[in-house]
Amino acid sequence: MELKYVTTICPYCGTGCGLNLIVMDGKAVGVAPYHRSPVGSGKLCTRGLHAAAALAEWRIEEPLIGGQPVEWDAAIAEAKKIANYQGDEIAVAISSRLTNEAMFLVASFAREILGAANIGIVYGGTGASTAKIVDFGKADVVLLIGDVMKKLPITGNKLYHVQKNGGKLLYLGPQSYTAVQADVVVIADEYTELPTELADAIAAAKNPVVAYLANDAAASAIAARLSAKTAILYDTNNGRAATALGLGSFVLGEKTKALFIITETPEMEEDIYATLMPSLANLELIVAVASNATYISDAATVVLPAAASNEYPGTVTSWEGRVQKVRAASAAPGGAKCPCEIISLLADGKYAWEDKAKIFADLVAAVPAYGQIVYEEIEKPEGAFIKEA
Amino acid sequence: MTSKGDMVYAWTTSCDIKGECGGAVTSLLQHALASGMVDGVLAVCRGADLYDAKLKLITDPAEMPKSAGSLHCGTLLSAKMVKKYLGGAKEMKVAVPVKGCDAMAFYELAKRQQINLDNVILIGLNCGGTVSPIIAREMIAEKYGVSPDAVFKEEIDKGQFIIEYTDENGAHQHKGISIEKLEEEPEGYGRRLNCQRCKCKVPRQADLACGNWGVFGEKAGKATFVEICSEKGAALLDSAVSVGAVATCVPEPKGLEIRGKVENAMLKLGERYRAHQFAELGTGRERLEKIMKLSSRCIACRACIENCPVCYCVECSTAKPHLVRPDQVPPDFMFHLIRFAHIADSCINCGQCQELCPMDIPNALFMHAQQVELEKMFGHKPGYDMTLPVLSYAEEGEERARLNATGSDMIFDNVFKE
Secondary structure, three states, X not given: OOEEEEEEEOOOOOOOOEEXXXXXXXXXXXXXXXXXXXXXXXXXXXXXXXXXXXXXXXXXXXXXXXXXXXXXXHHHHHHHHHHHOOHHHEEEEEEOOOOHHHHHHHHHHHHHHOOOOEEEEEOOOOOOOOOOOOHHHHOOEEEEEOOHHHHOHHHHHHHHHHHHOOOEEEEEEOOOHXXXXXXXXXXXOOOOOOOHHHHHHHHHOOOEEEEEEOOOHHHHHHHHOOOOXXXXXXXXXXXXXXXXXXXXXXXXXXXXXXXXXXXXXXXXXXXXXXXXXXXXXOOXXXXXXXXXXXXXXXXXXXXXXXXXXXXOOEEEEOOXXXXXXXXXXXXXXXXXXXXXXXXXXXXXXXXXXXXXXXHXXXXXXXXXXXXXXXXXXXXXXXXXXXXXX | OOOOOOEEEEEEOOOOOOOHHHHHHHHHHHHHHHOOOOOEEEEEEEOOOOOOEEEEEEOOHHHHHHHOOOOOOOOOOHHHHHHHHOHHHOOOOEEXXXXXXXXXXXXXXXXXXXXXXXXXXXXXXXXXXXXXXXHHHHHHHXXXXXXXXXXXXXXXXXXXEEEEEEXXXXXXXXXXEEHHHHHHOOOOXXXXXXHHHOOOOOOOOOOEEEEOOOOOHHHOOXXXXXXXXXXXXXXXXXXXXXXXXXXXXXXXXXXXXXXXXXXXHHHHHHHHHHHHHHHHOOOHHHHHHHHHHHHOOOOOOOHHHHHOOXXXXXXXXXHOOOOOOOOOOOOOOHHHHXXXXXHHHHOOOOOHHHHOOOOOOOHHHHHHHHHHHHHHHHOOOOOOOOOOOOOXXXXXXXXXXXXXXXXXXXXXXXXXXO
């Protein structure tokens, strides 16, 4: 019998909490706190506590064409037919939960091989934070727009430190959990301007920070007019990398005939594809690289089964730009492959996939924000930070 | 031959084991495994650095030396791991190194029939308290002026938190600061708050209680003080001595005296911290209001329940919709009342419901404060033996008559009002 801990990063929100997956005889069976995490000190919310279950539910174990199991060769051949379409007929929807390396390979494949005009990220956001999580402890005033403490609980935890240090939490947004915790609250279901009382408090503060969700455009517009550090909170564990890679939110264009989509979706979060559903029937070809069965994989022409978070190694970038290691805790089930390998197969081996350090080096060369990072530094529990100009 | 109550100095005879204080604990665990007394050791191993402790089930005796050395930042809930992942040791025999809180957790789960203690060898480790890794690193940087990455050893000794580190010139240095001083200051450095309140410093409910307190004279730093606390512990030590895995000698009388003094000093300190921390909670209605206010931060993530070494129910009452409305954040106060009602009498003050709470609710303080009151009322002392908790104690007729006589049906006013 084997029982050990594998330290990795939570696959859910963009806070980047470290956790230990409990691995028994090669299977992730539970989660133990990773007290050494510089982000959460072992604290996890309900999603992190169930990170092992994210690997277990409704897994796809073999390639499918039209819902029928096939060999990998046949599935890859079928999937490659997407290259027969014109660039402006192809849309590529990338998951904001892929590792930095896998996301970079998919984006490279979409741009270089498919020449796709429409490449985007599902459930991502925009913006690069100028604040880090430790800055909350130094802030005297933090403006929270929207229910940020509930969406990213361990980031929310750090906001209590503001109050503990004598600082104030301001809140603008609908009635919510965060509203209950804040000191000065303005309830508004929609917001375009910052109410005077909040604006005055920010103006009077020495070290103000404004925190909001990366997909909240109204909040972003308000924050842009303030002289305060920004904490732009991504709801997914690697949405921040998508922004660094220049990937905007995915919208299925009218010209699209063929869709290449990565659905690396932990349990509990299937709804992120809801807006895509009505349009799927109009498409001629859907190639889904999927770890778990979703209604996207049900609708796909070809399904290429992929390893999920924490089944293949790599790195992820948290909302604060902290790059941390994710480690393979268990093998992907059945015939599922690392998403990097799937891209390599589709690209006839143009991209090497096994050596993740090599992919990261290519990413560093292509994306200046990652340029400062020494790969070995990421191995440390503190990780390494990207630097956006 | 040794027997329960005996005390010895012990050290390893293996040159592979580079353990703390003579490596006796590692050697004893290795011997338990090699001799077939156990099928596995749930060992504490170093992870990324000395601030990172991880559990690993070791089944090959040759692997045991890897687990050597103390890691004072860890708190690992080993009892819950044995319950959840090793089938409660019902089908396998396992040896586990345990701090006081871990040992207490084993008893609480055992009395709830979640762990079979007959199949478990508990090697107790004296513990003056643990420090949360991130706090330890911050404290070392801020208060010691030393890079936490340069530290290669840390310990709590003679009332100080002592670090050994390599300076810029490559020389070994050490530096100690009084624990009390660190803990008095406003930054909140020092040991975990529950460790500050702890009064289980020498875990005598384990089979052996091991540590460096009382190792005096020429063996200082080279041997472990072992107190034999059960016949099972005696059998393990005797067997390890008989095959030459560990060597022992009689402790110095002066060492015994020192050990007693150290333990007493720690207990007194624990008592002082209890008085101080519980006083801050207030009493009566004020305490209740404080608990209600702070627990209104709850997001019902259930981390407190998941990590509690006493909780084990398959169907938790907090998840029953007629008791706590589902999907309410913060949840009804009943969520917390259920936890208090179900386990406060058995709280072993491991502190994890607080340390792992995403919203920093001082759950362990609330729970522990109630436990000490319940202990005064009903005499149940959790974590020390197999005595069952008093689940409820009321002479119903008498109690109803008393409430009736007050003319009010307000339970709070009748029961809790001073």
